[in-house]
Amino acid sequence: RHILFIVSLAAISFNQTYVIFQPEIPALGVRLYWIALGNLASYLAVAYLNIYVLVPRYLMQKRYLTYTVMIFGTVLVLLWIQTIIEDMARIWLGQRAGNILEPVFILNYISSFATVTLCMLGGSITIVLKHWMTENQRVNQLERKQIQSEVDNLKEQVNPSLLFNTLNRTGVLSKSEPQKAADMVLRLSQLLRYQLYDGARDKVLLNSEINFLTHYLALEKFYSDTFDYQIVSDKALTGVLIPPLLLVPIIQYALKRTVKQEKRPSILLQADREGEEIQ
Secondary structure (H helix, E strand, O other): OHHHHHHHHHHHHHHHHHHHOOOOHHHHOOHHHHHHHHHHHHHHHHHHHHHHHHHHHHHOOOOHHHHHHHHHHHHHHHHHHHHHHHHHHHHHOOOOOOOOOOHHHHHHHHHHHHHHHHHHHHHHHHHHHHHHHHHHHHHHHHHHHHHHHHHHHHHOOOOHHHHHHHHHHHHHHHHHOHHHHHHHHHHHHHHHHHHHOHHHOOOEEHHHHHHHHHHHHHHHHHHOOOOEEEEEEOHHHOOOEEOOOOOHHHHHHHHHHHHOOOOOOEEEEEEOEEOOEEO
């Protein structure tokens, strides 16, 4: 980008010098290139001063008035330097220097001032736009990381006490009710398999999540038969993808509420699809 920028400014500088001194090109000779290089150096100095000093120090800090004043002052200095270079060239040619009070000189000065100022402001807008896009990408990445972190936290919501309670209960039942203990171990293995493998994915089928909740509630009911539950899902939910273990906190909250109920509680989980929304 910098090479392309410098080449563009070089083309502008040589073209500007050629147009101004076109009648005197044979007399100037090699000096024409030195004049063009002087103009190029002044353009580069002002452009990079704007890019690396004025824009980050004033424009990015929302000091708009100071930035505008600095831009105007910088352009005036640039035009003054280029005027000195042109006057030196005319002196080499044996001509008199330009008179700043002549109407043609004033109009040319105003025109050059407006053109250079607009070009510098255009470059500043490009830098600000690039900064805004970079900042917007950074914010989006932070939001995605935050969402992913929240999903990862939800994946860890399966209560570890369920594992310990189930193993403890299984040990007790293995002697008195071996079939029931075997059923508990089977459901626990299905839970752990889902949590370890499917839980590591970005998305899973909603039906798989509902099956996981079924095993989860069945295991809780095995351990503490103090509630009833029912899960009803719509057939239209086939193929719907959601983040894994997203519904576990809802079930855990419902289980905590069952402890506080005087009558035997019942949990109903009903999943329906309404257009693009899952209820």
